[in-house]
Amino acid sequence: MIEVLNLKKRFATAVALDGVSFSVQKGEVLGFLGPNGAGKTTTMRIITGFLIPDEGTVKVGEYDVLEHPLEVKRLIGYLPEDNPIYQEMRVNEFLNFVAEIRGLTGAEKRAAIERVIETTGLESKYKKTIETLSKGYKQRVGLAQALLHDPEILILDEPTTGLDPSQIVEIRRLIKDLGKEKTIVLSTHILPEVQVTASRVTIINQGKIVAQGTLEELTQKAAEGESTYVELRANPEDVEQTFSSVPWIERFQRVEERDGVYRWAVRGPEGQDIRENLFKLAVEKNWTLLELWRERATLEEIFLHLTTEEVPA
Amino acid sequence: MRGMTAILKKEFKAYWISPMGYIYLVVFLSLTMWIFFRGFFIINQANIRTFFSILPWVFLLFIPAITMRLWTEERRLGTLELILTLPVKDHEVLFGKFLAAYLFLIISLILTLPLPISVSLIGNLDWGQVITSYIGALLLGGAYLSIGIFASSISFNQIVSFILGAVFIFLLYLIGMQWILMTFPPKIAAVLQYLGLGYHYEGIIRGVLDIRDILYYLSVMAIFLYLNLRSIEIWRLGG
Numbered sequence: 094m095i096e097v098l099n100l101k102k103r104f105a106t107a108v109a110l111d112g113v114s115f116s117v118q119k120g121e122v123l124g125f126l127g128p129n130g131a132g133k134t135t136t137m138r139i140i141t142g143f144l145i146p147d148e149g150t151v152k153v154g155e156y157d158v159l160e161h162p163l164e165v166k167r168l169i170g171y172l173p174e175d176n177p178i179y180q181e182m183r184v185n186e187f188l189n190f191v192a193e194i195r196g197l198t199g200a201e202k203r204a205a206i207e208r209v210i211e212t213t214g215l216e217s218k219y220k221k222t223i224e225t226l227s228k229g230y231k232q233r234v235g236l237a238q239a240l241l242h243d244p245e246i247l248i249l250d251e252p253t254t255g256l257d258p259s260q261i262v263e264i265r266r267l268i269k270d271l272g273k274e275k276t277i278v279l280s281t282h283i284l285p286e287v288q289v290t291a292s293r294v295t296i297i298n299q300g301k302i303v304a305q306g307t308l309e310e311l312t313q314k315a316a317e318g319e320s321t322y323v324e325l326r327a328n329p330e331d332v333e334q335t336f337s338s339v340p341w342i343e344r345f346q347r348v349e350e351r352d353g354v355y356r357w358a359v360r361g362p363e364g365q366d367i368r369e370n371l372f373k374l375a376v377e378k379n380w381t382l383l384e385l386w387r388e389r390a391t392l393e394e395i396f397l398h399l400t401t402e403e404v405p406a
Numbered sequence: 407m408r409g410m411t412a413i414l415k416k417e418f419k420a421y422w423i424s425p426m427g428y429i430y431l432v433v434f435l436s437l438t439m440w441i442f443f444r445g446f447f448i449i450n451q452a453n454i455r456t457f458f459s460i461l462p463w464v465f466l467l468f469i470p471a472i473t474m475r476l477w478t479e480e481r482r483l484g485t486l487e488l489i490l491t492l493p494v495k496d497h498e499v500l501f502g503k504f505l506a507a508y509l510f511l512i513i514s515l516i517l518t519l520p521l522p523i524s525v526s527l528i529g530n531l532d533w534g535q536v537i538t539s540y541i542g543a544l545l546l547g548g549a550y551l552s553i554g555i556f557a558s559s560i561s562f563n564q565i566v567s568f569i570l571g572a573v574f575i576f577l578l579y580l581i582g583m584q585w586i587l588m589t590f591p592p593k594i595a596a597v598l599q600y601l602g603l604g605y606h607y608e609g610i611i612r613g614v615l616d617i618r619d620i621l622y623y624l625s626v627m628a629i630f631l632y633l634n635l636r637s638i639e640i641w642r643l644g645g
Contacts (some may be wrong), residue, residue, distance in 0.1 A: 102644065103645075104644050108437075127438075138487070141491040142491055143487050143490050143491050143642065144642055144643075144644055145642045145644075163494075164492060164493070166492060166493040167493045171488075171491050173484065173487045173491070175484055177483055177484030177486075177487055177488050178484070178485065178488065179483075179485060181420075181423050181424065182423075190412055190415075190416050190490065190594060191488075192416070192569075193408065193409075193412035194408070194409045194412045194413070194492045194493070194494050195492065195493060196408050196409070196493070212483070213587040233527075238488075272410045305610055309573075314616070
């Protein structure tokens with residue numbers, strides 16, 4: 094549905110995008126994850142035709158955004174970052190304005206406005222001036238605006254930023270519901286947000302895509318980074334010798350020593366649990382086993398790892 | 407076209423949502439009326455030439471005030487991103503805004519109609535000249551508007567937009583004024599006079615509506631609206 098190919102964008106002071114490529118399939122909810130300043134907003138602005146890239150192409154549906162911007166804009170409903178709306182307008186006036194630009198008229202327009210008011214739960218705020226609404230309701234107005242033409246694709250740039258916890262839950266639920274029938278790209282710098290709403294994740298950092306996949310795939314990847322720790326009261330040379338000769342230990346390292354107790358980090362073959370083997374080995378060698386545990390890198394750690402390290406050029 | 411109409415409606419309404427539109431009108435009308443009637447009773451003629459000859463100077467402050475908001479506000483609030491990602495062409499957005507400001511100007515000028523009407527009650531007014539002069543005022547105002555809206559596209563601050571607009575208009579007016587032209591060689595002076603914003607208008611309010619004068623103002627509008635489109639292009643490139 095969306096095909097982003099090798100986007101590059103340089104601003105006066107910095108490189109915002111350095112070869113970003115990814116694709117979004119019809120019907121999926123893609124979480125576009127990255128720390129602030131990673132290039133999420135720039136990417137979304139290019140997809141929606143607000144910015145022109147230095148290099149690269151974006152295809153939405155069958156249209157190239159540079160060649161057919163209007164067709165692309167008709168396919169997309171867009172909620173920009175910080176939800177820019179006309180504060181001095183009333184909710185109905187604002188929706189009416191966007192509907193008219195979108196070419197809706199008469200009964201069709203009224204039906205569309207009624208529909209989005211219902212979807213976003215704005216019935217009681219219909220006649221209110223936007224600036225008097227709470228942030229959560231303003232966000233709903235922004236979403237309502239993006240839904241007016243019942244678009245196939247929704248692009249939401251940090252839709253929950255600045256909301257209080259209960260508003261966040263509501264907006265996420267709304268997005269999740271919408272995700273049942275629409276293709277959604279949702280950017281965020283908060284991991285739990287994609288865990289709640291998205292089916293697939295693309296992680297961007299410093300203008301580059303650093304990881305992508307389904308949540309399961311990424312969690313799997315995280316699991317690959319697991320180590321088993323074992324604390325033994327035993328002669329370290331003996332342990333070292335034994336560990337290097339055992340086939341199911343791929344790597345090991347002495348981590349800590351305290352009062353003759355040594356802590357070892359041991360890695361077995363990928364995806365294999367070696368705790369049992371370690372226990373048996375300790376028994377066999379008559380080592381005193383004090384502790385044995387496994388540490389699994391969480392998705393959170395993977396995310397931090399991917400987005401805090403310098404990206405190799 | 408529908409997009410343009412929606413923008414036009416929204417921008418025109420925006421003048422009346424806040425008290426600003428009314429304040430502009432009251433200031434505009436009281437200023438023009440006051441200056442006119444101050445002279446009127448002294449000259450003692452059924453003639454409203456003074457009204458039309460002070461209009462360029464009143465417009466100099468009035469028009470940048472009605473255009474200063476048009477782009478500056480959208481950029482400051484970020485709503486520019488909303489507008490430019492809706493399925494509407496850049497020039498439609500621009501024309502919508504331009505025409506909304508034009509409509510506001512037309513209403514302001516219509517509200518000055520009591521002036522010639524009251525003069526015609528007192529004496530014998532040449533209505534032909536009055537109508538020609540109003541057309542001249544609309545052309546001159548349109549040129550000012552195009553400059554003002556362009557000025558609002560190059561600043562993030564309304565006050566700066568206002569000042570820039572007034573300065574651009576003033577400079578373009580100035581180059582056609584007699585006391586400036588005297589300092590130039592005659593050949594250059596003739597060109598400058600032709601380029602100045604005031605020269606053609608002065609011709610029109612004398613009662614002569616020349617096609618070249620009309621073309622001049624339309625060209626000024628075309629040039630500044632074109633520059634404004636370039637501003638939008640620069641925004642899209644990330645400037």
